[in-house]
Amino acid sequence: MAKFDKLLTGEGWRGRGLDFAVGGLAVLGLAPFYIWPLALLCFSWLALRLAAATELSDRSAKLCRSRAFWFAMGYFIFGLFWIGAAFIARGPGYIPLMGPAVLLLCAVLSLFWSTAGHFYAKLNPRGLWAPFIFASLISMTEIARGHVLSGFPWNLPGYIFKAGGPVSQSASVIGIYGLTFLTLLLAGGLGHCLAARADEPKLPRKSGILFMLVLGALYGFGFLRLQIAPPLDFHDGVKLRIVQTPFDQKDNLDRLGSIGITNDYLTQTASAGLEDISHVIWPEGALGGLALENEDLMRAVSDLFLSFDDTPPVWLPSSLREEIRPATNGTPISYYYNSSAAITFDADGSAAISTINDKMKLVPFGEGLPAGRFLERFGLTPMSTASSFVTPAPVKKLAIFPGLPKLSPQICYEIIFPAMTPHPKDSAPAQWILNQSNDGWYGKSTGPRQHANQAAYRAIEEGLPIVRAAGNGISGVIDPYGRWHKRVGPEASQALDTRLPKAIKRPLFSVNLIYLLFLINLSSCLLCASRVTQRRGAG
DSSP, rough: OHHHHHHTOHHHHHHHHHHHHHHHHHHGGGTOOOOOHHHHHHHHHHHHHHHTTTTTTTHHHHHHHHHHHHHHHHHHHHGGGHHHHHHHHTTTTTTHHHHHHHHHHHHHHHHHHHHHHHHHHHHOOOHHHHHHOOOOOOOHHHHTTTGGGGOOOOOOGGGGGGGTTTTTGGGHHHHHHHHHHHHHHHHHHHHHHOOOOOTTTHHHHEEEEEEEEHHHHHHHHHHHHSSSOOOOOOEEEEEEEEEEEOHHHHTEEEEHHEEEEEHHHHHHHTTTTTGSSSEEEEOOSSSSSGGGGOOOHHHHHHHHHHHOOSSOOOOEEOOOOOOEEEOOTOEEEEEEEEEEEEEEEEOOOOOEEEEEEOOOOOBBEEETTHHHHHHHHHOOOOOOSSSSSSSSOOOOOOOOOTTSOOEEEEGGGGGGGOOOSSOSSOOOSSSEEEEEEEEEGGGGSHHHHHHHHHHHHHHHTTTTOEEEEEEEEEEEEOOSOOOOOEEEETTEEEEEEEEOOOOOOOOOOOHHHHHHHHHHHHHHHHHHHHHHHHHHHOO
16 A cells, blocks of 8 residues: 555656556546446546645645646647648648647647646645545536637547447437546546545545445436437438448548549449349548539539439538638628538439538637638648538527438537537427548558447437448447447448437537536535635634
């Protein structure tokens, strides 16, 4: 025990290195590993390291900031290393930027956790307040990370529980941010249960009871919810074909390579049984350039569909599109949007764009930046298009595609944001979510599986099935409980035919619960601060 106490109080670069390593080890709790007990132990380590730092009143704030920062650096570097694959795909000129860019992003994200560490030291919680304040502070900074500067809520601690399992079902009530709070509360309780303190002999027992109660409640609720879930019901007259073909992202950035990828998708689309399909879905990345304006492509798709049947299916691709608007000086300006589209074909082969739904949440640096058009004047271009920054949609809207129930199209990165599905008060709600993604940017890494797990949590939160077409990722259908009804992996080359499940009754989760959780956590911290003030006054 003395050796463990020595590790907990370790300082200098040895202590920072240990925090970094344990933070990196916590990533094994995320997809595709889901070793969540190990992840909880790693988060417990951070809780105990912060608690140990508060014993040194003269340096506690500095130590807590440092320990939280280096733990988070390990967590984010090992969890987000795949971002480097995008620089490799862009070519030799971008590779020197890979290391600094990834490190800078992880450092910025780690500053959120470092801020939580600072306030932990200032609050200096004791007793059962310690695990609660630990969970409250880090979950508040995770909410902030998901919203500040457009947000990046990737790999929240709550994602250590696989979507579709019992624990994940709590997201139907409290969302992923609520589950993140409970995950950190579990970690804080476990840590203080395992490490006894001479001045608080009853804390291990109390923390152990807290741990068992929270974990038992999560499993009990989720198990019951899945047990009483009715069998899946499906929409009549809808049969989807999700087309999956692996490709190299480097080829996608080359004109000839992009044409070859599109031809591969055409080949897979032409698999047997197309005459029974009502809708064909392609992922983001299957088409290069301004595909919706490519008449030769439209003719090729039309000829393919009509070669099987004289009532062709509706085609649902994802592509860039261009809008030309006049500027104040009269000079035309091109605006580019990343869009989901529904294209219909008549019996004579003519194509018509029936519906378009634009992406609102753009990938930072990959698609857009604040003042992107100004930066273009200095030669700065986005990673994904390499030509011009994409314009975000002003608001996220639902869509009505021909022959389909009302849906919420969420393109690639948008699916990681809770509450992205609009809930209009004056019209019918969405009945399903369409997620078209190009996971080729992640390379052959854990990224595509992390993305798929996060997508499945949106199904649990919204009570909606998700149809996912992910180039080089996991494609298929996720039911409203976050379980995969049908799926195909990144390496498969396949046309996946499936029916569309119906939605279930809308769960309790809503965007307002995110704000409420933040306020509850903030109130807990303020109450703890008042108790600390009283304790110091009494002393």
